[in-house]
Amino acid sequence: MTSRLDSPLLTDLYQLTMLQGYLDHGLQETAVFEFFVRKLPENRNFLLAAGLAQVLDYLEDLHFTAEEIAWLEGTGRFNQRLLDYLESLRFTGDVHAMAEGTPCFTNEPLLRITAPLPVAQLVESRVINLLHFETLIASKAARVRLAAPEALLVDFGLRRAHAGEAGLLAARAGYLAGLDGSATVMAGQRFAVPIFGTMAHSFIEAHDDEAQAFLDFARSQPGNVVLLIDTYDTEAGAQKVVEIAPRLQAEGIRIKAVRIDSGDLAEHARRVRAILDAGGLQDTGIFASGNLDEYALRRFVRDGAPISGFGVGTRLDVSDDVPYLDCAYKLQEYAGIPRRKRSEGKATWAGRKQVYRYYDEAGQALRDSLTSADDAQDGEALIQPVMQGGRRLPIPDLVSTRERATTAVHRLPPALQALEPAQVPYPVEISDDLKRVTAEADLHQRQTGQAQAGP
Amino acid sequence: MTSRLDSPLLTDLYQLTMLQGYLDHGLQETAVFEFFVRKLPENRNFLLAAGLAQVLDYLEDLHFTAEEIAWLEGTGRFNQRLLDYLESLRFTGDVHAMAEGTPCFTNEPLLRITAPLPVAQLVESRVINLLHFETLIASKAARVRLAAPEALLVDFGLRRAHAGEAGLLAARAGYLAGLDGSATVMAGQRFAVPIFGTMAHSFIEAHDDEAQAFLDFARSQPGNVVLLIDTYDTEAGAQKVVEIAPRLQAEGIRIKAVRIDSGDLAEHARRVRAILDAGGLQDTGIFASGNLDEYALRRFVRDGAPISGFGVGTRLDVSDDVPYLDCAYKLQEYAGIPRRKRSEGKATWAGRKQVYRYYDEAGQALRDSLTSADDAQDGEALIQPVMQGGRRLPIPDLVSTRERATTAVHRLPPALQALEPAQVPYPVEISDDLKRVTAEADLHQRQTGQAQAGP
Numbered sequence: 014m015t016s017r018l019d020s021p022l023l024t025d026l027y028q029l030t031m032l033q034g035y036l037d038h039g040l041q042e043t044a045v046f047e048f049f050v051r052k053l054p055e056n057r058n059f060l061l062a063a064g065l066a067q068v069l070d071y072l073e074d075l076h077f078t079a080e081e082i083a084w085l086e087g088t089g090r091f092n093q094r095l096l097d098y099l100e101s102l103r104f105t106g107d108v109h110a111m112a113e114g115t116p117c118f119t120n121e122p123l124l125r126i127t128a129p130l131p132v133a134q135l136v137e138s139r140v141i142n143l144l145h146f147e148t149l150i151a152s153k154a155a156r157v158r159l160a161a162p163e164a165l166l167v168d169f170g171l172r173r174a175h176a177g178e179a180g181l182l183a184a185r186a187g188y189l190a191g192l193d194g195s196a197t198v199m200a201g202q203r204f205a206v207p208i209f210g211t212m213a214h215s216f217i218e219a220h221d222d223e224a225q226a227f228l229d230f231a232r233s234q235p236g237n238v239v240l241l242i243d244t245y246d247t248e249a250g251a252q253k254v255v256e257i258a259p260r261l262q263a264e265g266i267r268i269k270a271v272r273i274d275s276g277d278l279a280e281h282a283r284r285v286r287a288i289l290d291a292g293g294l295q296d297t298g299i300f301a302s303g304n305l306d307e308y309a310l311r312r313f314v315r316d317g318a319p320i321s322g323f324g325v326g327t328r329l330d331v332s333d334d335v336p337y338l339d340c341a342y343k344l345q346e347y348a349g350i351p352r353r354k355r356s357e358g359k360a361t362w363a364g365r366k367q368v369y370r371y372y373d374e375a376g377q378a379l380r381d382s383l384t385s386a387d388d389a390q391d392g393e394a395l396i397q398p399v400m401q402g403g404r405r406l407p408i409p410d411l412v413s414t415r416e417r418a419t420t421a422v423h424r425l426p427p428a429l430q431a432l433e434p435a436q437v438p439y440p441v442e443i444s445d446d447l448k449r450v451t452a453e454a455d456l457h458q459r460q461t462g463q464a465q466a467g468p
Numbered sequence: 469m470t471s472r473l474d475s476p477l478l479t480d481l482y483q484l485t486m487l488q489g490y491l492d493h494g495l496q497e498t499a500v501f502e503f504f505v506r507k508l509p510e511n512r513n514f515l516l517a518a519g520l521a522q523v524l525d526y527l528e529d530l531h532f533t534a535e536e537i538a539w540l541e542g543t544g545r546f547n548q549r550l551l552d553y554l555e556s557l558r559f560t561g562d563v564h565a566m567a568e569g570t571p572c573f574t575n576e577p578l579l580r581i582t583a584p585l586p587v588a589q590l591v592e593s594r595v596i597n598l599l600h601f602e603t604l605i606a607s608k609a610a611r612v613r614l615a616a617p618e619a620l621l622v623d624f625g626l627r628r629a630h631a632g633e634a635g636l637l638a639a640r641a642g643y644l645a646g647l648d649g650s651a652t653v654m655a656g657q658r659f660a661v662p663i664f665g666t667m668a669h670s671f672i673e674a675h676d677d678e679a680q681a682f683l684d685f686a687r688s689q690p691g692n693v694v695l696l697i698d699t700y701d702t703e704a705g706a707q708k709v710v711e712i713a714p715r716l717q718a719e720g721i722r723i724k725a726v727r728i729d730s731g732d733l734a735e736h737a738r739r740v741r742a743i744l745d746a747g748g749l750q751d752t753g754i755f756a757s758g759n760l761d762e763y764a765l766r767r768f769v770r771d772g773a774p775i776s777g778f779g780v781g782t783r784l785d786v787s788d789d790v791p792y793l794d795c796a797y798k799l800q801e802y803a804g805i806p807r808r809k810r811s812e813g814k815a816t817w818a819g820r821k822q823v824y825r826y827y828d829e830a831g832q833a834l835r836d837s838l839t840s841a842d843d844a845q846d847g848e849a850l851i852q853p854v855m856q857g858g859r860r861l862p863i864p865d866l867v868s869t870r871e872r873a874t875t876a877v878h879r880l881p882p883a884l885q886a887l888e889p890a891q892v893p894y895p896v897e898i899s900d901d902l903k904r905v906t907a908e909a910d911l912h913q914r915q916t917g918q919a920q921a922g923p
Contacts, residue, residue, distance in 0.1 A: 018473070018632035025626055025651040026665025034667070034688040040674055084657050090692070130674055137668075141627035142635055149630075171480055172596040173792045175604075175630030176637050177473035180597055183630075196480040202539050210481025212489070213592075215799040218807040219495055219585055221916035233489040237545070243811050245913070275811035327792050336791040337628045337782050344670040352673040356698050357731035458700070461676035 018178055019071050021102070022081055024138040029085070032131045033095040044130040045346035045365050046137065047122040048144055054335040058429040059116040059439065061155045061418055062123045063186045064147030066113065068140055069405050072104040075136065104132060108400035109386075111368070112409065114151075114189055114418030115395060116425055118441045120361075120383055121368045122396060123148065130347060137342045145340050146179060147186040153307075153332040154190035155422055157325055159430055160307040161314050165322030167209045168195035169302055170330025183330040189411060191419050196324070204411055211239040211272065218244060224253045231257075231266050239270045239300060242285070247273055251285040255292030270298035270321065278303065279318035286319040298322060306333070307432055351454035362447050363454035368395040378424050384444035473633055474526050476557070477536055479593040484540070487586045488550040499585040500801035500820050501592065502577040503599055509790040513884040514571040514894065516610045516873060517578045518641045519602030521568065523595055524860050527559040530591065559587060563855035566823070567864065569606075569644055569873030570850060571880055573896045575816075575838055576823045577851060578603065585802060592797045600795050601634060602641040608762075608787040609645035610877055612780055614885055615762040616769050620777030622664045623650035624757055625785025638785040644866060646874050651779070659866055666694040666727065673699060679708045686712075686721050694725045694755060697740070702728055706740040710747030725753035725776065733758065734773035741774040753777060761788070762887055806909040817902050818909035823850040833879050839899035 017023075035041060050060060077085075077099050086096055106128025111117055123144055126133050157166060168187040171180035184200030194207030201208040212230055220226035223245060231238045238261070242250030251271060258268055271289070273281050278301045289297050301313070302324030313320055327333065343361050344352050351364035362383070369382040369392030382390055399406050409417065428435040472478075490496060505515060532540075532554050541551055561583025566572055578599055581588050612621060623642040626635035639655030649662030656663040667685055675681035678700060686693045693716070697705030706726060713723055726744070728736050733756045744752050756768070757779030768775055782788065798816050799807050806819035817838070824837045824847030837845060854861050864872065883890040 018636070020654065022654040022657055023626070023632050023636065024653055025624070026653050026656075026663045027651065027667055028665075029653065030665055030689050030692060031667050031671045031685075034671060034685045035674070037688040038684040040684075044670075044674065046670070081657070088656070090689075134668075134670060137670075138627050139632070142629065142632055145628055146631045169480070171478070172593050172797075173600055173795070174597065175634035175786070176601045177478050177594065177597055178633040179630035181473070181478065181631075196482065198479055198481050198484065199475065199477040201481075201543070202477055202536070208481045210483075210485055212482055212486050213589075214809045214811070215499075215501070215589060215592075216486045216489060218799045218809060219490070219499065219802045221913075229493040229495075230486075230489045233492040234485050234545075237485060245810055275814050331630070331786075331791040333791050336786040336788050340628070342627075344673045347674045354669045354673060355700055356669070356729065359730050458676075 019074055020081060021075060021077055021135060024135060028135045028137060029091065029095070031134055032098070033091055035131045035134070036094050036098055041129050041131060042348040043127060044133045044344060046126045046133050046342050047345050047366060048124040048140060048342045049120055049122045049340065050117070051119065051339045051341060051359070053119050053438070054338065055434055056334050057152055058431070058435045059118060059152070059425060060148055060338070061151040061190050061422070062111045062115045062117050062148055063113050063151035063189050064144040064182070065110050065124065065399065066408065067143045067147065067182065068124065069108065069400060069408070071139055071143065072108065072136065072400065073403070073405060075102065075104040077102060098131065102132065102135075103403065104128065104136070105403040106132060106400070107398065107402065109396050110399045111395045112397070112414070112417065114414045114421060116421050118381060118439050120441060121381065122366050125365060125396065141340065141342050145338055147182055149332050149335070149338055150183045150186035150330065151190040151418070153329055153335070154187040154192055155418070156307040156432060157310060157329060158191035159422070160310040160432060161323060164310070164314070164320070165300070166192045167322065167324050168192055168197065168329060169324035169326035171197045173327040174330040180330065185411070187329060189415050189418055191415065191422070192325070206411070211237060212241050214241065214244045217241060223250060224257055227253060227257055228261070231261050231268065232264070235266045238266060238268050239272055240268060241272045241274065243273050243275050243281070247276060247281045248284050248288060251288040254297070255288060255294060258292065258294055268294060268297045270300045272300045272302065274303045278320070279313055279316055282318050282320045300324065302326065304328065311432060350457055351450050352458070353451060353454050355455070362443065362451050364447070364450040366396070366447065369393060370395055372424065376424055377426060378439070380440040380442060382442050382444050383447060385446050385450045388444060388446040474529055475536060476530060476532055476590060479590060483590045483592060484546065484550070486589055487553070488546055490586045490589070491549050491553055496584050496586060497803040498582060499588040499799060501581045501588050501797050502800050502821060503579040503595060503797045504575055504577045504795065505572070506574065506794045506796060506814070508574050508893070509793065510889055511789050512607055513886070513890045514573060514607070514880060515603055515793070516606040516645050516877070517566045517570045517572050517603055518568050518606035518644055519599040519637070520565050520579065520854065521863065522598045522602065522637065523579065524563070524855060524863070526594055526598065527563065527591065527855065528858070528860060530557065530559040532557060553586065557587065557590070558858060559583065559591070560858040561587060561855070562853065562857065564851050565854045566850045567852070567869070567872065569869045569876060571876050573836060573894050575896065576836065577821050580820060580851065596795065596797050600793055602637055604787050604790070604793055605638045605641035605785065606645040606873070608784055608790070609642040609647055610873070611762040611887060612765060612784060613646035614877070615765040615887060616778060619765070619769070619775070620755070621647045622777065622779050623647055623652065623784060624779035624781035626652045628782040629785040635785065640866070642784060644870050644873055646870065646877070647780070661866070666692060667696050669696065669699045672696060678705060679712055682708060682712055683715070686716050686723065687719070690721045693721060693723045694727055695723060696727045696729065698728050698730050698736070702731060702736045703739050703743060706743040709752070710743060710749060713747065713749055723749060723752045725755045727755040727757065729758045733775070734768055734771055737773050737775045755779065757781065759783065766887060805912055806905050807913070808906060808909050810910070817898065817906050819902070819905040821851070821902065824848060825850055827879065831879055832881060833894070835895040835897060837897050837899050838902060840901050840905045843899060843901040
């Protein structure tokens with residue numbers, strides 16, 4: 014795609030039609046929007062916040078090109094006032110957010126944007142698009158890591174991720190959540206995610222002889238010898254590895270691992286382990302891939318399958334059991350007055366919010382308090398400023414974020430670290446202060462004429 | 469993202485390590501790879517091929533920048549031979565493909581690439597990434613259209629699509645498959661997909677008075693008046709629409725539709741219809757959105773809910789019931805000799821293939837024949853050249869493709885056009901010729917030393 018994905022044209026048309034309405038009628042005062050997840054999916058005991066760095070990149074660079082303005086003008090949908098406004102539009106607002114890698118729960122804001130209404134509105138589509146996706150994948154990847162705490166875990170999902178940016182960002186989100194790295198080269202270039210990879214079946218098939226393919230690969234990548242042994246017959250492949258090992262050893266080349274990608278992986282791994290051990294290759298690991306997820310990994314670990322690493326692909330990169338989150342970016346305040354939506358089943362808490370997290374003496378997270386931003390409590394305040402007046406404040410780098418995420422996940426109650434739904438969800442208490450602010454917002458809306466159903 | 473998603477760095481590391489192996493050992497002869505879906509998901513009676521135009525864009529522009537080469541060199545993983553090769557790499561091969569918008573089935577190639585082995589290998593990750601995603605979404609969108617043949621259908625999914633490129637391409641794939649357009653502005657700019665959009669709840673909430681919000685919007689977008697009426701109370705909102713209608717009418721502004729986005733949509737639609745009709749707004753339509761998919765749409769249509777259009781969002785853009793397809797891009801031939809993978813559960817048919825489709829006298833598709841490319845049959849040959857020696861041949865534009873897709877879907881047997889799994893899947897016969905080629909490939913592999921399990 015030659016389109017700039019960070020162009021503000023990657024938005025919903027209604028943002029632009031609303032902007033025209035705001036400008037035509039002078040609605041340009043300060044608005045506060047928050048992004049949050051309305052309800053955790055049944056299969057997720059917690060979510061892991063991710064995507065903030067990409068949102069800040071987007072906001073920092075927000076602008077329309079002359080070509081984009083010309084295209085908008087050519088649609089005939091917009092008046093000159095809007096076009097002039099867009100031409101000089103930049104993001105000059107404030108952003109508060111939960112740090113990436115923070116476990117988070119229902120109704121807790123991951124991000125708050127404070128800016129003139131038209132700008133805060135315009136960025137909605139892309140802000141959701143980025144935060145939703147990376148949080149979705151980081152939350153899945155955290156489970157994958159919990160299922161196999163000791164194994165080498167590599168994201169293999171680029172090809173079946175939902176187009177290119179998803180593949181790239183899934184590699185980042187997976188690493189952030191505790192995987193060891195990704196096969197996606199661009200994730201290495203762009204985010205310094207460690208990259209992993211050796212060979213596909215086609216490398217074997219392009220050779221007339223499987224053992225020759227192994228030798229060719231090992232001599233070409235002597236520091237990275239992982240041989241794929243299931244193209245024709247897995248155990249026969251393992252036997253060939255044993256046969257060529259002495260020749261490679263004589264050349265100073267060590268066979269780091271073999272990879273299995275089909276069939277009953279645990280059963281093949283046992284047989285292959287026996288063949289390798291009998292052939293003196295006790296130090297050669299077994300790496301498995303093929304349709305894996307956290308449940309499969311846990312089975313292998315519980316059964317003691319002799320597998321030292323896993324490639325986790327499609328099911329991670331599309332979060333197959335939970336392919337989306339019920340999340341929203343909602344107006345919380347306009348012109349100094351708290352607001353909220355009261356639509357059936359979609360009502361929200363009003364005003365700017367803060368989340369305080371409380372721990373027990375051993376450092377285990379006990380509960381969160383969701384409250385209004387000016388209610389000072391003595392817990393850990395999770396929402397912090399990350400951009401002021403359009404300028405970024407420093408946020409942790411990806412490696413520190415990854416460490417932080419691992420620590421924070423292990424500080425959750427053990428039942429939340431299980432793959433099964435916790436009997437008792439993590440407590441998120443709504444403070445009296447937040448209830449008061451919400452009641453005041455409703456009162457204001459009633460007084461100014463917004464009849465709610467009933468009194 | 470500032471990364472070029474069409475950079476060849478958006479690939480799996482093993483493509484590059486294999487390339488080094490190929491170059492080091494002189495494996496640069498012509499290879500043939502095909503992309504196909506191994507097995508249709510239970511919830512899909514057919515798939516709709518899509519994404520070819522993006523693959524051709526990618527191949528046509530394939531190159532590494534000097535900066536990318538320098539980054540690769542800096543990783544210390546690659547030798548000078550590979551770096552030199554990549555520096556001058558271009559796609560000069562041939563591509564054959566099924567036209568976009570063609571219904572397709574298990575094992576049928578959607579794309580064939582014929583090029584020197586290293587190049588044909590390198591492009592694998594991105595080719596799958598593009599074809600898989602657009603085919604996934606077009607296949608889902610075709611079902612959405614089948615469920616509501618007469619309704620206005622608009623893609624609303626950008627925000628929860630899996631990052632930006634998915635949102636953009638889902639808009640294209642949805643339109644291709646028969647939707648009327650998308651809310652995604654960039655899809656209009658880049659692909660001339662018709663774009664739709666009016667207002668969100670925040671527009672209403674930013675006003676102190678709901679009726680005033682309606683008036684402001686209508687006066688600002690007089691040709692595009694669709695009013696969102698469920699922010700506070702849906703029926704009260706409809707009543708306000710009736711109240712302001714005469715004032716707008718006096719200004720020459722017509723209220724095209726109202727939108728409902730929460731609660732029991734069918735029930736609200738009935739009540740709102742009654743209110744609008746009683747208020748003289750018989751011509752004002754009702755547009756519904758909120759967590760919709762093909763099953764919900766069919767229910768509304770069957771129940772005669774008075775809804776004239778639907779916004780279909782998340783569940784379409786992530787294809788929530790089937791978030792990925794079991795697809796592959798596999799080596800079919802190298803140096804003139806057919807090849808195949810025989811891994812357990814993943815064995816494929818060997819060699820270059822063609823698909824012939826046969827119709828009955830009324831024009832209904834009867835069956836396909838999957839055969840080798842040089843087996844001339846008298847059915848409709850679905851695989852056609854689209855790129856020769858790296859140069860594109862003309863392919864139909866998106867509007868023609870959309871028409872073609874609609875026609876082709878309606879030529880499928882009626883049971884395949886239902887949402888439920890067809891009792892009898894569409895017949896894809898494997899020709900004797902293809903069986904012969906595959907047996908020869910196995911024979912060649914045995915003769916050259918690839919012992920299969922057993923004899």
